[in-house]
Amino acid sequence: MPEQKVEAAPEDRVESFQELARAQLPRLYAIARRLCGDDAEDAVQDCLLKAFERFDQLDDPDAGPAWLARVLVNCCHDRHRHDARRPVEIDFATVEEFSLYRKIALEDPFPYSDSLHLDFLGEFGPDDVREVLMMLPQLYRTPLVLVHMYGFATKELASLLDVPLGTVLARLHRGRKLFERRMWDYAEQTGMLEETPR
């Protein structure tokens, strides 16, 4: 007998969606905080409503968490669409040459440290990391966040953003370099580099 897709009763459908979404709320909110900053809660609200509307399209329950995250990324992009269109004025020739590793070694911000580079990273708390990420244009922030923080595959991201894989890889490369550069800028601006005994 051919296998038939079993349609869930409407009440079961609501419960299934609630169960899936409830378990994913912390992850969805964390992703949204890094993609949308202060708009995170609104983006997650948008995501819940849109995902529920399209819940019938989800065939494989095991794919639910990844599917929800995809809906969220689109909601974040919709909210910040004007940012994506804004021209980005960055001197990438300079950024491309920047190496955070060498900058730390050269400037030696903690002269008494035995583990200079790790101590530099240790100065950054989660809020600082979010602040640095928000200094990046959305175009470069999105691949950096999704690939390196939330385990998206670059191919998956290319499909999600509807751009060629090479474009994702190029944005990811620039995103990483910019992140390194902005980490140093942020550390300077916030006084993290002022010498303290170690």
Added chain:
Amino acid sequence: MIACKDAVRQLWEYLDGTVDAADRAALEDHLDRCRRCCAELEFAEELRGFLAGNADDDVPSDVMKRLNTTLEELRADDA
């Protein structure tokens, strides 16, 4: 042998496994001879781990309450 600046430019991609075979061989040849670039590679790995380690957030209780309320108010005929 490739120059340090060309090696450094590819370190993250090398860690991703997205460098093609010829570039990979050239980079590995460089890393065999350059301690500073090896140290850069180690730092790139640290930075990747650092990013992954900063992925979680505590959802403020009032935000969680509002999001749960949205979920609880969903009705079958909303879709």
